[in-house]
Amino acid sequence: MRPLFEDLLTEEQQALAETVRCFVKDELKPYLASSPDDEFPRLLFARLCAMGLGGIPFPAEYGGGGADYATYALVLEELAVAGGALAGTLSVHGLPQLILNRFGTEEQKRRYLPRLAGGELLGAFALTEPETGSDAAAIATRAAADPDGFLISGSKAWITHSTVADLFVVFARTGEKEISAFLVEKTASGLTPLPPERKMGLRRSPTGGLSLDGVRVPKGALVGRPGDGLGIALTALDSGRITIGALAVGLCRGALEAALGYVRTRKAFGRPLEKNDVVRARLAEMAARTEAAAALVREAARLRDSGRPFSAAAAAAKLVATDTALFVTAEAVQLCGATGVSGEFPAIHFFNDAKIAQIVEGANDVQRMVLARALLS
Ligand SMILES: Cc1cc2nc3c(=O)[nH]c(=O)nc-3n(C[C@H](O)[C@H](O)[C@H](O)COP(=O)(O)OP(=O)(O)OC[C@H]3O[C@@H](n4cnc5c(N)ncnc54)[C@H](O)[C@@H]3O)c2cc1C
Known part of the structure; x- marks a missing residue:
């Protein structure tokens, strides 16, 4: 579609x-x-x-x-x-x-x-830790300054590309109230990716922990100034929310395509499912909600492109697009009946990916928090 x-x-x-x-x-x-x-x-x-x-x-x-x-x-x-x-x-x-x-x-x-x-290097973003995800300011990984640079120690969790990335941006505490961002190459001694998680979706994208055991990086690995790290992470996540929103819209379109293919060929009660009014109404609803989500994502991207503040718009786009994706993909699974839950058929994979999209780049409740803050400020 x-x-x-x-x-x-x-x-x-x-x-x-x-x-x-x-x-x-x-x-x-x-x-x-x-x-x-x-x-x-x-x-x-x-x-x-x-x-x-x-x-x-x-x-x-x-x-x-x-x-x-x-x-x-x-x-x-x-x-x-x-x-x-x-x-x-x-x-x-x-x-x-x-x-x-x-x-x-x-x-x-x-x-x-x-x-x-x-494409010579694949990048990764290492913020989340075993004990903290939504509350990024609470990370415990530390980077201690020494004469040659920094020694980073701690653990990261749920890092996309953990086992395949060549370059990580690692966020670590450089003081009690200070988080900084560092460039860490995969060959850095003391950096060990842990086995990837077994996830319900996005299975081709390895996501897992990183052990950082006295990883030595030079002074030139620091990005920005000491203490800029949290702001850097949140700035990146603002833009990342637009891209996850776009991904979610793609999932809606893929799921809708799968459902359309099924109802065109499957017969029930003597006629193709596509002739059934209830089925048609469901398809129309899926398409309308997909277009609404797509429009919101495009507007958030356009706002960013115009150079104006877009944080609240990106949060709204991510929230609506990923919630829409869960609705549309669930409808696709339903319309495909038992075939819909088969791992051999795409519908369930779109659904599984959509569920994850609600969590990454800030769980949707965090998007609600960002939006509420903007509304009430
Ligand atoms: C497939 C996948 C890939 C990922 N890739 C990366 C990556 O590349 N880099 C990286 O750094 N992280 C990555 N993450 C981690 C992701 O960013 C976190 O999972 C996410 O921020 C949520 O954190 P959490 O899982 O610790 O949930 P928690 O912080 O434990 O929160 C659990 C739930 O509590 C609720 N909640 C939390 N805080 C609030 C609040 N303030 N108000 C209301 N409700 C709240 C929400 O419903 C939330 O879903 C990835 C996660 C997944 C699943």
Whole structure:
């Protein structure tokens, strides 16, 4: 199903969306159908980067695509029509790029951004810990200054790309009330990824813990100033909420496609399900809610692109799009009957990914908190 408002996209955006659709049809879907469901699609990630999509909204002078966030969101939406994992990878990969681009020194940018955009390096964002997720200010990982740089010790949990990333942005406490951000390469001594979690969805995207046992990083690994870390993390998450919203819209479209395919061919009570008014009403509701979520995500991206404050808009877009995704994907499972719950059929995978999307990049209750704060301030 194509977006109802596709004609409102620029010609460039329409052409890019078509390119991504062809990639999804000719490369991503065949790969998904023929590989283990927990295999990380590194080669397809590399293909996306080779297509110039590894750093869509980042400056061309550092190897990025120089496009706006609305275009980035559109690409993520199209990718997620086949499931959330590869779109999730591109979204998380964008966080270290955003952080470097916004807060990095010229040297840090030149060293890492072109390799991230080109796919030589895969990025990760390491904030969450075993004892704290929503309350990011409570992290316990510490970075102690020494004459050569910093020694980082602690544990991270639920880190996307934990076992496959080449570059982590690690957040650690540099003082009682001070959190800082560090660039940590996967080869750093003392950094050990733990076995990935067994998740209900996004199974191709490895998510797991990191043990940091006296990881030594040079002074040049610090991003921003000491104490800037929490602000850096929250700035990245604001933008990440738009990309997770876009991913959720893609899941809605994929689930709707699966449901349409089923009701067109399945017969009940002597006629195809698609002739049944109740079924038709459900499909219409799914489509209408998907378009509403898509519009909110696009508007949040456009607001960001206009340079205006977009934090509340991003929270609203993430909240509505991921809640919508859970509704639409559950409806898709229902409309496909028993087939809907089969692991061999896509509907349940969209549902599983949608549930996770409600939790990542700040659980939806945290989005409600952000919105309420904006409303009442
Ligand atoms: C697949 C996956 C990938 C992830 N990838 C990353 C990653 O790459 N990097 C990273 O750093 N983290 C990552 N995370 C972690 C994610 O950001 C956290 O799970 C999320 O922020 C929620 O934190 P938590 O799980 O500790 O939930 P908790 O903080 O324990 O909260 C549990 C629930 O309590 C409620 N709640 C919490 N706080 C409030 C509040 N203030 N008001 C109202 N209700 C509240 C919410 O309903 C919430 O869902 C990932 C998680 C998953 C599942």
